[in-house]
Amino acid sequence: MINDAGVRVFISSLNTDINWATISTWLVIAVILSMVGGALGGMMIAGKDLGFKFAAIIGSLFAPAGVIPTLILGLLLLNFLGNY
Template sequence: MSNFLTSLASGNLNIATVIVWVMIATVLSMLGGAIGGILLAGKDIGYKFSAMLGGLFGPAGVIPGILLGLAVLNLFTNS
C-alpha cells in the first residue's frame, strides 16, 4: 500500500494511479456541480433537484478533460 501511495504522490502514471485520479476528479466535479447547481437554480427548481442535476452534469466536462490531461502527461513523461 505504501508503494501505491508513493507512486500516486510522485506522479508516476500507471493504470492504478490513472483510475484513482479519474475517480478523485469525478467526485470533486460532482461536488462542484452540485454546489454550482444550488447557486444557479436553487430558488427556481428547488435546492435538492438543482444539486442532483448539477452533480450529474458536473463530470460531463471533467472526465474527458482529465483523461486528455493524463494522456498528455503520459506522452511528456515517455519522451
C-alpha cells in the first residue's frame, strides 16, 4: 500500500504542496494530537480535583481551540511565503 504511486504522491505533497487535501490531513493530525495532549495535561493539572476522566474530557475539548486557528494561520503564511 505504501508503494502505491498515489499514496507516494500524497505523502510527498504533505510537505511540499498546500491544497485542500493536505490542509484537511494536517488539520486532522493536529486536532488528534492536541486532544491527546490536552487530555494528558488536564489529567496532570486537575486530575485529583475534578477526577481523572472528567479532567481528560475537558482538556481534550479545550485543546483544539488554540491549535486549529494556529494551524490555519500557519498554513496561510506558508502559502503566502511560498509564492515569493
